[in-house]
Amino acid sequence: MASIKDLDVGEKFSSKLEEIRTKLLSQAMGEMLTESTVEFCQAHKQYMKSVLDTCSKKCREDETMFETIQGYTDELKRLSSSMKETNREQPEILGSIQDKESHKELLIQKIEKLKQEQIKNRELIQSQNKANKDRLKNLNRVKEIFQERLSLEIRKIQGEKLQFIFRNINHKNPQNAYTFLLRINEDGEYRSKFFFY
Template identity: 75%
Template structure:
């Protein structure tokens, strides 16, 4: 059934029906109205009234339905706009996710490399510590030999540094001391820190020690250098 949307048409229709009814009543004024005609007119009036009420109700329902459809259309438009915006952002989001995944992989590789480097460093340190311990044992043996024969004394100074003290260089004053300070660095290399009195050839002796690792010969050459320095000084 088609909906009646123009209420004026309904009004005109009702007015027209009322006019027809009036004419019928005027024409029947002089006649005897039978009961069947009266019932028919009454029934017709009730039918029209019911029809008008039904049309008005249908119009109201249609308006509500149109408003609901319009609201759905607006909501769909908003959601479509949001979806379009999300689709535009999606490639950037995916690219950002890929960048983070690549960055994570690089971090994992760096961590693994650091673990390997640390393991190598620990192994190297252990090897170096063992080598240093062996060197210290040799120094202790050399110390005992030189203490007995060359009046050498070795002392630990300033942490891990060693001071070597020679006596009996000056025969007029056997207790006069000639010293040098040595340390073993992190790489296990011998390094001369200082000597008193200074020896011009100490750098050369240090290089020879690093090349040959012969500490006994190094100590003997240092003592010879101190003796030569003492004799040269006394000569002048």
């Protein structure tokens, strides 16, 4: 083998080896870094796309939620306005109801009073009917007595006039008629005339 005489050759060789080693390392690292970077970039893109999709979906959901909230807010304002209007009308309605209740109470009291008066009137009418029936019985008895004893005959003449005819008054001539005419004038007064035949 040949001898190496140049002392710098070892150093040059070492430095060349180091250079090659560095070059190889940097190439290997570059390839490794490039592959990792590409994978990392793709993973990062997919992750960012997933995050962007999630954010877009969340944004749409938030917009829908904000629209719903706005709708509820508008409905709440409308209901609040309606309640204020109702609250303004409520005293009038309550006053009207109270007036109707008091009017109802008055009507109930009047009805009760009228019922009591009707009961009293019915009792009065019944007692008057009984009294009238008793009077009518008495008058019929008296009429029968007058008819038997005095041959009384009662006739209705020309509307509001009554003619009473008595016989058997004169014992000497029992067929003689004595007439009594009774009528009521416009003032409600009785007018009478006596006749002898």
